[in-house]
Amino acid sequence: MLRSLVPLAGALIIAACGGETGDTADAAPAVYNEAAAPAAEPSATASSAATAMASSDEDGDAGAILAALGGDYANADLTNGARQFRRCQSCHTLNEGGRHTVGPNLHGIVGRPAAPAEGFNYSPQLTEAGLTWDVETLDAWIENPRAMVPGNRMSFVGLRDAADRRDVIGYLAVETAD
Ligand code: HEC
Numbered sequence: 481m482l483r484s485l486v487p488l489a490g491a492l493i494i495a496a497c498g499g500e501t502g503d504t505a506d507a508a509p510a511v512y513n514e515a516a517a518p519a520a521e522p523s524a525t526a527s528s529a530a531t532a533m534a535s536s537d538e539d540g541d542a543g544a545i546l547a548a549l550g551g552d553y554a555n556a557d558l559t560n561g562a563r564q565f566r567r568c569q570s571c572h573t574l575n576e577g578g579r580h581t582v583g584p585n586l587h588g589i590v591g592r593p594a595a596p597a598e599g600f601n602y603s604p605q606l607t608e609a610g611l612t613w614d615v616e617t618l619d620a621w622i623e624n625p626r627a628m629v630p631g632n633r634m635s636f637v638g639l640r641d642a643a644d645r646r647d648v649i650g651y652l653a654v655e656t657a658d
Contacts, residue, residue, distance in 0.1 A: 541654070541657070542558065542654045545653050545654050545657055546650050546653065546654065549590075549615050549649070549650065549653055550615070551615070552646055553615065553646060553649070553650050553653075555646075556646050556647050556649070556650025556651070557643075557647045557650075558647070558650060558651050558654060560643075560644065560647040561647035561648045561649075561650050561651025561652075561654075562651055564639060564644050564647055564648040564651070565648055565651055565652070567636075567639070568583075568586075568636075568648070570582070571583035571634075571636075572584070572585065572586045573585045573586070573587075574586050574587060574652070574655055574656055575587060576588075576656075580599060580600045583600075583634060584599065584600035584602070585599075585600075586652060586656065587656045588656050588657075589613050589618075589652055589656060590613060590614075590615070590618065590649070590652055590653040590656070591612070591613065591614060592612070592613055593610075593611070593612050593613070594606055594607075594609065594610075594611040594612065594613055594617075595607040595609075595611075602633075603631065603632050603633040605629050605630065605631040605632045606629050606632045606633070609629050609632075611629075615649055618645075618649050618652075619642075619645050619646075619649065622638065622639050622645050622648065622649070623638050623639060623640065623645060624638040625638060626638075
């Protein structure tokens with residue numbers, strides 16, 4: 481079936497079809513996720529998405545989103561990611577349109593610019609840092625926010641364990657994909 485498709489298009493369609501019934505990749509409309517689309521390595525995306533889709537549609541989405549993050553993110557443990565996120569939950573909501581509390585709502589955080597102008601009263605330090613939250617930036621922030629942006633207002637000691645950071649970033653990407 482795949483051989484009849486241009487490889488890249490095939491990978492994107494497969495990455496996209498997690499929300500469909502999953503029976504025919506050829507027929508899936510291209511409602512693909514922004515987070516899953518860029519830089520997806522065709523073979524990696526195709527194989528992990530195909531494996532994940534064999535189990536369930538939801539896993540298919542998650543597999544494609546994680547694969548699109550690159551590197552070791554395809555191996556992120558989302559159960560541990562959810563557990564690690566409990567440390568963030570006292571200050572951050574994740575749901576779309578969720579309230580800003582001590583910290584800003586984190587819906588759609590992966591890939592978006594830091595400290596958007598409206599909504600939350602960010603520190604000048606974070607605003608002026610001019611960051612975009614790609615996975616590398618998020619990793620450095622979560623490891624030690626104070627070292628990365630001195631003077632910012634996130635009072636969080638940091639996650640020292642690299643696998644915990646990978647897992648929580650994967651969780652943020654999967655949970656807040658539109
Ligand atoms: C004690 C409260 C607190 C905890 C715990 C906390 N944060 Fe934050 N976070 C904040 C605050 C406050 C800011 C805004 C910082 C600023 O403006 O300087 C922030 C900012 C952020 C931002 C940047 C948001 C944006 O819109 O640019 C990210 C990403 C983030 N936090 C992720 C996390 C993650 C992931 C965790 C858990 C591993 C976590 N935070 C734990 C309070 C917290």
